[in-house]
Amino acid sequence: MSHFGFENDIHSVLKLDMPITNAPMARWQRKASTSTSAHTGALSPSKSANRSLSLSKTPSKTPGKNGKTQSTPSNAGGDRFIPVRNAKQMDVASFLLSKENEPAEESTSAQANQQANQKAWSVTLNGYDLEEAKILHLGGKPLNAPEGYQNNLKVLYSQVPTPVSMKKSRYISSAPERILDAPELRNDFYLNLMDWGRQNLLAVALSEQVYLWDAAQGDITLLKKMEEENSYICSVSWSKDGNFLAIGTSTCKVELWDVQYQKRLRCMDSHTTRVSCLSWNDHVLSSGARSGLIHQHDVRVAEHHTCTLRGHTQEVCGLAWSPDGRYLASGGNDNTVNVWSGAQQTGVHCFTEHEGAVKALAWCPWQSSILATGGGTSDRHIRLWNVNSGSCITAWDTQSQVSSLVFAPNYKELVSGHGFAHDQVSIWKYPSLAKVTDLQGHEGRVLNLSLSPDGSTVASLSADETLRLWKCFEKDPSKKAKPAGASSSIIQQHIR
Structure with missing residues (x-):
């Protein structure tokens, strides 16, 4: 039975509802015992209790030397410090207490909401999430930058193979390789005054x-000069083999010239107004x-005028045959294509989406x-x-007048010439039309563009x-000249 007694003693010791007998004496009890020991004589139990309660309080006044009482200073003589608490501190304390008592699930959801808010702020302020823009991101295989994206710092590491044209960084010089002087050039948006033939000869019309200009040798030849007063050249166009030049x-009139012998072969009369394009x-x-009329000429026969196409109400300023010879595209000052x-010899499509004169026309050589x-x-x-479908892809x-278009097959890009307000040449990716670069330097609007036979x-x-x-x-690109550092000399030459 002794072990039952021992267990009872252990339970009685561990109970917390019983008074603590071995605890240190309370502060008020220590002050009461100190005060009672200082006085002599016996006091009744009730009086000693009242005396201890009265002494436990800090007196508001202390006796002076002359028996009079004096006030106790507020910053000295007190037994404890009570801080001043304002409403804001109480709100903060209440928030901290409530946060400590929150369940773990609620705190997890709060952290998730906070992370979502931080991500939204990062996207709003920086334009992208900082977590997804790390230099080395090992969480998975990164994606390629979108086509035409020019800031290469955003995607620094990629495992996906890139196209052949994008493997090496391509340098495009901002300065022209050559500048030729073209005095007395007629500043007319609707005329087509330049064409580059297959024999590497560049034909340019300067007034009359x-x-x-021989691009290989640099020789310049005067082919034709108008004899009529106040007359001028309106258009030039090379045949596919580059041996014959048509002049409007x-x-x-439309004249046909043999370039090798510098001789006019024939003069074809059929129009009643100037011939703006060929x-x-x-x-x-x-x-x-x-x-607004388009005439078809068969240069092999005497009766050259074979057909008239009627579809424009104003001047026809752009003409282009497709590479396979199936379609002829025409653009006019009536804003139609x-x-x-x-x-x-019949119309297939009529596009009226343009709101300005359509002079720039170009067929894709690979489509x-x-x-x-x-x-x-x-x-x-x-x-x-x-x-084929008649749809706009x-x-x-471009924020600028478009005066000319040519396709560059070497890189599958589109080149555009612009007038007001930028007066520049722009290169675009096909078919996204993402801008590659701008070639600036002209001080007037660009009237015509032409591509060399090798496409370079x-x-x-x-x-x-x-x-x-x-x-x-x-x-x-590896055989091109050094871009920066080496000063590229600009060769200036006069056409005449």
């Missing part, structure tokens, strides 16, 4: 004269005039059904069309009476 004049399709030569069937068009000052858009606002150089003719050659599309 036509000059040929302000005297409503385009070849084998032995068929198309000419567009200010009257017409697509004609080459075999049936013969894709047509690029550019609008004038009131439109400023580049549009890509699928002539892409439209992009684009020539721009401007109203500032200069012709600039930009070598931007070399096939082997």
Whole structure:
């Protein structure tokens, strides 16, 4: 039975509801015992209790030397310090107490909400989430930057193979390789005064004269000069083999010249107004005039005028045959683009989405059904069309007048010449139309663009009476000249 007694003693010791006998004496008891020991004589139990209670309180007044009482200072003589608490401190304490008593699930949800808010703030302030923009991110395979994205610092590491054209960084010089002087150039948006032939000869019309510049040798030849007073050249266009040059004049004539012998082969009269644009399709030569009519000429026969296409109400300022010869595209000052069937000589599509004159026309050389068009000052858009379906694939606002378009097959890019307000040459990715770069330097609007036979150089003719050659599309970038550091000398030469 002794072990039951021992267990009872252990339980009695561990109980917390019993009075503590071995605890230190309370403060008020110590003060009471000190005060009672200082007085002599016996006191009754009730009086000693009252005496101890009265002595436990701090007296508000203390006796002075002369028996009078004096006030106790507020900052000295007290037995404890009571801090001043304002409403804000009480709110903070209440929040801390409530936060400590929150369940673990609620705190987890609060942390998740806080992380979501921090991510939203990061995206709003920085444009992207900082957690996803680390230099080395080992959480998974990173993605490629979107096509045309120019800030290479955002995606620094990639495991996905890139296209062949993007493996090496491509350098595009901001300075032209050559500058040719073109005095007395006629500043007319609707004329087509330059074309680069397959024999590497560049034909340029300066007022009433036509000059040929040999890009390989640098020789300049005067091919034709107008004899009529106040007459001028309106358009030039090379045949596909580069042996014959067609010239349209302000005297409503279309002339055909043999370049090798520098001899005019024939003069074709059919228009009643100036001939603003020309385009070849084998032995068929198309000419567009200010009257809005398009004439088809078969240069092999005596009766050259075979057909008239009527679809424009104002001047036809752009003509282009597709690479396969199936379609002829025409653009006019009436803001319309017409697509004609080459075999049936009938209209296939009429696009009226442009809000300005359409002079810039270009067919894609690797996709013969894709047509690029550019609008004038009131439109400023580049549009890509699928002539098979008649739908607009892409439209992009360039914020500037579009005067000319050419495709660069070496890099599958589109080059555009601009007038008001930027007066520059721009290079775009196809088909996204993401800008690659701007070639600046002209002090007047760019009137015409032409691509070299090898596709490496684009020539721009401007109203500032200069012709600039930009070598931007070399096939082997490793063989190009050193970009920065080495001063690239600009070769200046006069066409005449």
